Amino acid sequence: MHKYEKIWISLGTASLAIFLIILGISAVHGGHTPAASGIETIHPEHIREDPRFSEPGLKEATEGDHDYDLYFIASAFMYEPGEVDIPAGSTVKIHVTSPDVVHGFQVVGTNINMMAEPGLISTYEMTFDEPGEHLIVCNEYCGVGHTDMTSKIKVVNGGTDNE
Amino acid sequence: MSNYNGSDIFSSKTKVDAKDGKLVLANMAWVAFALFIGGTAGLLQTLVRSGQFELPFGIGYYQLLTLHGVILALVMTFFFIMGFQIAALSRTAGSLNNTERRLGWIGFWVMTAGTLMSAAMIALNEASVLYTFYAPLQAHAIHYIGLTLVIVGTWISVAGQLMRYFRWRKENKGHKTPLLSYMTAINNVMWIVCTIGVASAVLFQFIPWSLGWVETINISLSRTLFWYFGHPLVYFWLLPAYMVWYAIIPKVLGTKGFSDNLARLSFVLFLFFSIPVGIHHQLVDPGIDAFWKGLQVVLTFMVIIPSLMTAFSMFAVFETYGRKQGATGLLDWFRKLPWTDARFVLVFIGMLFFIPGGLGGIINASGQMNQLVHNTIWIVGHFHITVGAPVILTYFAAMLFLLPHITGRKIDKIANRLGLFLAYTWALGMGIMSLAMHWAGLRGAPRRSTFSEYGGAEVAQEWITYQVMQAVGGSFLFIAIIIAILMFLKLITGPKQAEPEEFPVAMFMDQDTPVVKWVENWRLLIIITVFLILIAYTVPITQMFTENIPGAKGFKLW
Amino acid sequence: MTEEKDKVNTEEHEHDEDNHHKLDLRGTFMMVMAIGGLMLLSWFGAFILFMERM
Numbered sequence A: 001m002h003k004y005e006k007i008w009i010s011l012g013t014a015s016l017a018i019f020l021i022i023l024g025i026s027a028v029h030g031g032h033t034p035a036a037s038g039i040e041t042i043h044p045e046h047i048r049e050d051p052r053f054s055e056p057g058l059k060e061a062t063e064g065d066h067d068y069d070l071y072f073i074a075s076a077f078m079y080e081p082g083e084v085d086i087p088a089g090s091t092v093k094i095h096v097t098s099p100d101v102v103h104g105f106q107v108v109g110t111n112i113n114m115m116a117e118p119g120l121i122s123t124y125e126m127t128f129d130e131p132g133e134h135l136i137v138c139n140e141y142c143g144v145g146h147t148d149m150t151s152k153i154k155v156v157n158g159g160t161d162n163e
Numbered sequence B: 001m002s003n004y005n006g007s008d009i010f011s012s013k014t015k016v017d018a019k020d021g022k023l024v025l026a027n028m029a030w031v032a033f034a035l036f037i038g039g040t041a042g043l044l045q046t047l048v049r050s051g052q053f054e055l056p057f058g059i060g061y062y063q064l065l066t067l068h069g070v071i072l073a074l075v076m077t078f079f080f081i082m083g084f085q086i087a088a089l090s091r092t093a094g095s096l097n098n099t100e101r102r103l104g105w106i107g108f109w110v111m112t113a114g115t116l117m118s119a120a121m122i123a124l125n126e127a128s129v130l131y132t133f134y135a136p137l138q139a140h141a142i143h144y145i146g147l148t149l150v151i152v153g154t155w156i157s158v159a160g161q162l163m164r165y166f167r168w169r170k171e172n173k174g175h176k177t178p179l180l181s182y183m184t185a186i187n188n189v190m191w192i193v194c195t196i197g198v199a200s201a202v203l204f205q206f207i208p209w210s211l212g213w214v215e216t217i218n219i220s221l222s223r224t225l226f227w228y229f230g231h232p233l234v235y236f237w238l239l240p241a242y243m244v245w246y247a248i249i250p251k252v253l254g255t256k257g258f259s260d261n262l263a264r265l266s267f268v269l270f271l272f273f274s275i276p277v278g279i280h281h282q283l284v285d286p287g288i289d290a291f292w293k294g295l296q297v298v299l300t301f302m303v304i305i306p307s308l309m310t311a312f313s314m315f316a317v318f319e320t321y322g323r324k325q326g327a328t329g330l331l332d333w334f335r336k337l338p339w340t341d342a343r344f345v346l347v348f349i350g351m352l353f354f355i356p357g358g359l360g361g362i363i364n365a366s367g368q369m370n371q372l373v374h375n376t377i378w379i380v381g382h383f384h385i386t387v388g389a390p391v392i393l394t395y396f397a398a399m400l401f402l403l404p405h406i407t408g409r410k411i412d413k414i415a416n417r418l419g420l421f422l423a424y425t426w427a428l429g430m431g432i433m434s435l436a437m438h439w440a441g442l443r444g445a446p447r448r449s450t451f452s453e454y455g456g457a458e459v460a461q462e463w464i465t466y467q468v469m470q471a472v473g474g475s476f477l478f479i480a481i482i483i484a485i486l487m488f489l490k491l492i493t494g495p496k497q498a499e500p501e502e503f504p505v506a507m508f509m510d511q512d513t514p515v516v517k518w519v520e521n522w523r524l525l526i527i528i529t530v531f532l533i534l535i536a537y538t539v540p541i542t543q544m545f546t547e548n549i550p551g552a553k554g555f556k557l558w
Numbered sequence C: 001m002t003e004e005k006d007k008v009n010t011e012e013h014e015h016d017e018d019n020h021h022k023l024d025l026r027g028t029f030m031m032v033m034a035i036g037g038l039m040l041l042s043w044f045g046a047f048i049l050f051m052e053r054m
Helices: A003-028 A044-049 B006-010 B018-049 B061-092 B098-123 B141-171 B179-210 B219-247 B249-253 B260-273 B290-302 B305-324 B332-336 B342-364 B367-373 B377-384 B387-407 B413-442 B458-492 B522-546 C004-021 C026-052
Strands: A058-060 A068-075 A078-080 A084-087 A090-097 A103-107 A113-116 A122-128 A132-137 A150-156
Touching (some): A003 B305, A003 B367, A058 A084, A068 A084, A068 A103, A084 A090, A090 A113, A113 A122, A113 B367, B018 B061, B018 B098, B018 B387, B018 B458, B061 B098, B061 B219, B061 B387, B141 B179, B179 B219, B179 B260, B179 B522, B219 B249, B219 B260, B219 B342, B219 B387, B219 B522, B249 B305, B249 B342, B260 B290, B260 B305, B260 B522, B290 B367, B290 B522, B305 B332, B305 B342, B342 B367, B342 B377, B342 B387, B342 B413, B367 B377, B367 C026, B377 B387, B377 B413, B387 B413, B387 B458
Antiparallel strands (some): A058 A068, A068 A078, A090 A122, A103 A113, A103 A132, A132 A150
């Protein structure tokens, strides 16, 4: 091996190792593990019989260290709820599932971006600090009405709307 | 059967056997046809997404997108790879025997039959499930059977190719295998190991389910088996391009390759690390524990290393050549490169695209950072500057010498000039399109979506601006495809020559150094490959069976 | 079927056996270091964007 090649491969590999270490620290200590990790099942045909998803939307958290649970049903071709208000500064755990095909769940402008699959619940925890509006789009092809699937998260000051 | 003589390989007179050549040409005919159909679909998609155009005759956007993906990502690449590898073997290991060649032809016809079956289902709008065919969207069973036949066809052709490689080894005990033959063997072994995943999914899950024999399908398992195949698939596309870069381009320049042993080593690393990494396509899927996602991210980073090695080797060849031509400064050797030779220019532009392509890939694979870009159009930008530029432009460069080599012609001035136009037009179109895609993706624009204003959302207006740019880039790319077709036609018509175009095969600077023994110890290579796969996949796949994930019924929502 | 050209080839490659380490690859080194720099820039750029959106 040429001397320069040794240097290049060593430095290149070292950079990759640094990236991995940063990602590892951010995952373990920052709690930033990839979205939707873990296995939580639900029967896709009986989603609405499940108390969590019978009336999807924002609910005050009863356990864990987050403030609210936000339940979403992603189905062909809509999200329920179609719009939701979140008090600024609150930490929200989002739960998404699908009664039919695979959908995407992407909250534009945030790191919330995960798949919704029938039979499983995808979760992600996030703190909404800045007031504002976020579009939610389906980013996995789900059929002819795929681009009609939208919802909205409004981060609002003060109010404690938690229907 | 001609006897092997070490120096024959490097002679410009050694040719692909005439009978093998016909098989190669048959495969290449499909490449040209698939390129045209798939390219037309791509153009129409960018036009639709610009918001200025609607599809006629009731054609669906997603129907077109399915066609685009299947015919380019699967059909075109597979036929090229089979044809190119057969040519490389016939050229460097010697002509195929009748059995090997027959397997090549059977494979070709099985792939053809499968392609036509799937194409019919796509045309009838019975299979608008995109090329990843994620369940529980359910296509017609014939579509899945057709795709299976395409894969089975490659297996048959690959069997013939591997037989040729191992026959050479038996006939030339103690000799170092010709590099190109060795590389095809690595690619083929990787292919067999990885296609077992998608074949199991289709045979045991999709076909019984689409025929109604079983009611539900295990979604997580089907996605995981798909990506167990889906990531090595991209290396299956890439390795033939690397074969050209390592073993052919130095001869095009009239110089030597950098290191035969390092080339082999990098291919071994691709065999080891391109398979146990598929979960990096499922980083935000439910049903997989964070630990296993993380492990596959680490393994994914290992597969970057052979590409770092490749980058060095390529520049080293170029610099050494330029210095031989009299360059003395730090970078003036660039000027000495053959900028009028289309074979070189096509490949070089491809290599340039691979720099941002590789860098983007590192970001995509970076665990939680995948959430920035997952399923946004950034990803589409990414694979268009990887498979859609370095890989395809290198394929074009290979066809530039292969077609006249086999049909007994030469690359004439016009064909060479068409090749240069092709390279520059492609660079322009892909540059505009992929840049727009990357930027729009970072701003949240989703992939796999037709034109939409998303209820008038402000951010969606911004996306549309980028989509107009994509249509501009897509139009240039379509022009480039027309140029490519004209180039192919020019290459196979016109007067035959006594001395046909050379199939260049490079010598290496370390040609006489003995090969590192273990890189051709196939038992060892396969054991390591399987071992890594077992580490990466045993637990996640077992959990998909043991965690009682409810199955899903099929839906046809298009 | 030894060709003239091949003979030349064979002779030539005996000479540059030991050339490998003596090659002047300053330019190559600079190019790969530039790629390495771009790799660090793009990755940290993306990481910063990720943390901002957290």
